[in-house]
Amino acid sequence: MIILLVVFAVIILVIVFSYNNLVNKKNRVDQAYGSIDVMLKKRHDLIPNIVATVQEYAEHEKSLLTDVTALRSQAIKDEGDTTKRFEDEAALTQKLRTLMVNVENYPNLKANTNFLQLQGTLHEVEEQISAARRAYNACILDYNNAVEMFPSNIIAKEMKLTVKPVFEIPEEERQNVNVKELFNK
Amino acid sequence: MSTHKLPTFEEVQNSIKETLEELEAIRVKGEAKNQKALIAIVIAVLAGVILSVITFAISNMLGGFVIFAAAIVIIYSISRYDIGFKEKVKYRLVLAILRCFDEELNYFPDNHISKQVMSQAKILRLWFADELSGEDYVEGYFKGNYVRFSRVKIQRSSGENHIRTIFDGAYSVFEFNKEFKGHTVVLRDVLEKSLGFLGQKIQDTFSFGKLVKLEHADFENRFAVYADDQIEARYILSTTMMEKLIELDDASYDGVLCGFVNNEIHLAVGGSGQLFKFSSGKTLHREEYIYQFYETIYQFFKMREFLGLDQKLWTKQN
Secondary structure (H helix, E strand, C coil), X not given: CHHHHHXXXXXXXXXXXXXXXXXXXXXXXXXXXXXXXXXXXXXXHHHHHHHHHHHHHCHHHHHHHHHHHHHHHHHHHHHHCHHXXXXXXXXXXXXXXXXXXXXXXXXXXXXXXXXXXXXXXXHHHHHHHHHHHHHHHHHHHHHHHHHHCCCHHHHHHHCXXXXXXCCCCCHHHHCCCCHHHHHHC | CCCCCCCCHHHHHHHCHHHHHHHHHHHHHHXXXXXXXXXXXXXXXXXXXXXXXXXXXXXXXXXXXXXXXXXXXXXXXXXXXXXXXXXXXXXXXHHHHHHHHCCCEEEECCCCCCHHHHHHHCCCCHHHCCEEEEEEEEEEXXXXXXXXXXXXXXXXXXXXXXXXXXXXXXXXXXXXXXXXXXXXXXEECHHHHHHCHXXXXXXXXXXXXXXXXXXXXXXXXXXXXXXXXXXXXXXXCCHHHHHXXXXXXXXXXXXXXXXXXXXXXXXXXXXXXXXXXXXXXCCCCCHHHHHHHHHHHHHHHHHHHHCCCCCCCHHHCX
């Protein structure tokens, strides 16, 4: 009888611990997502000014600027869908990097004080997005492990918790940028 | 002398030529003076002993007079002995080489980074120390950025007549090239290495700040990172920075510890011995001798450059 009670108590403790652990990890993920959200919105606010400044000096980059503007709008539209949003933001990161390499061809633009300030702010925001993304992915890893591993996966299923996507960098972005190719585009 | 890049040894040699001549003359004069004083002391002692034996046999007064005369000669010779000239030469030589890097650098041979400054970073176990010493303190502005470094030695008594050295090496403080508000430390990962997952849990529970788990496997194996802000820790410890710290760790004699606080990076690099070893018996014209001083200073500023601290990032441009 005592053994049964002990076994029952242990099971209850495991359930309570797993439940609390899952809630804790879910809240951490939400908190980390909030930090990324703030930085991504900062970047969205910067983009119209960057596009307007570059447009004045760099006529040949019209198509790239159009892509940047379109991706920004798409990312804002997809804010409710985490997976799509991350895809849009990763593509936007790549386009902005290409743009910043291409502006090296325009000395007048590079000498523009307003553009330099915008470029500096963008660089800083990108660094902070990178840090927030890494923190978010660390939280996601902990959360996804808890959702998938036994015995907490049983509680997770009851709580209707599912794995969440990481904020990944697409394969093409990971490749070393061929600077020569970029300038020939 | 250019202040926009690190000077080469040849540039430093050319720049300090006149100073070197002057210091060599002081060194030679000082050595000669001390040698004469030493010889006089030896002769006075020997003569005093021999003559006093002879004269005491003749008369006590005469013997006493001989001892008195010998004592006068010895005291006079000791007073002529110049201990200070070595420090003066070393000080001027190190300062001359430092000023080749930047005119706004200063040298304090007997000082070291203060306990108060080191306590800010919390990378050394100062609360554990019974004795804190050091020397060869360099402080000032390098390319407009405030820098400090010195040798630091931390020791603790353990039992009777037994002193254990906790840390003996170079401690430097540089302005970091990113702005941050919190506190991040990078320490040796002793617990996780010895106890695995349990060690990680202990680190997380009993340390100051939260344990930050980073993605770089090699970095994670060597170091344990604690911070009061997880995102800021990752902002500071980018992949590039982690790889550079690993390289620095490999290149150092006894490993690297670092802390980030008040927009500064504190680096403790283990390795014993003085930073600037000076022997007045050797001529200053020996190239390898001056090179040793130059190389020590060069390594500090090269380390700063290696970590990318010389690149002013946008937020710190003003």
